[in-house]
Amino acid sequence: MADTETLDDLVRRVDPDRWLATRFIADPAARADVIALYGLNYELARVAGGVSNALMGEIRLTWWREAMEEIAAGKPPRKHPNVEALASSGFDPNALAVLAEARFVDLDEAPLKDEAAVLAYIDGTAGALAVLAARRLDPAADPHAVKGAARAWGLSGLWRLKSAGRSRLPEDWTQADVKQRVEAQLKAARSEVRGLPVAAFPAVAPAALARAYVSGREMGELEKKLRLTLAVATGRL
Known part of the structure; x- marks a missing residue:
């Protein structure tokens, strides 16, 4: 994600079909939250294809899972635009941690x-x-x-x-x-x-x-x- 790229820009680039669907969300706050959710999905989905071995994939997915668990525990969010957006969203961070856990299956080729x-x-x-x-x-x-x-x-x-x-x-x-x-x-x-x-x-x-x-x-x-x-x-x- 480039320094000047917003989460909305990112999702439009990497997940254009879901992004198009979000244009039908009338409430700006809800739309922003769903965009943050789709941004997280992209980050999780791309892990397996972006690492050279399963151990590195486990480390990255664990980073995301723990970031969500820390939000659930009331800790300050990690310094990442997507994490910060999700921390202020209406989503249950424990449910977001489960999304990260589900992606460990991707590491089995x-x-x-x-x-x-x-x-x-x-x-x-x-x-x-x-x-x-x-x-x-x-x-x-x-x-x-x-x-x-x-x-x-x-x-x-x-x-x-x-x-x-x-x-x-x-x-x-x-x-x-x-x-x-x-x-x-x-x-x-x-x-x-x-x-x-x-x-x-x-x-x-x-x-x-x-x-x-x-x-x-x-x-x-x-x-x-x-x-x-x-x-x-x-x-x-």
């Missing part, structure tokens, strides 16, 4: 062994992130209402990693297998998100892009904006 392992990984990463974002946007948001959407989004993300040669999916999964699973999760999401408060919908809106991504088609920013706008306006994925 072996593919996830089966569907149960894939879904458990997604639930602990993209799923937990969506729950935190949704409940920050509306405390009444039901965690179960984001489950299918987060899984569809997570599966599409894992497929994109596989296409880039960094697969965590089971070795025998084909594109058709992933497509089928994404469609199943989107079908579940269509009924689940009906119970999601309108204000919380931006937390799941990126799932509206999952089908296109798993088909291997890259979208321009205008198409992404249109898809996200339609999803938020209709409350459908």
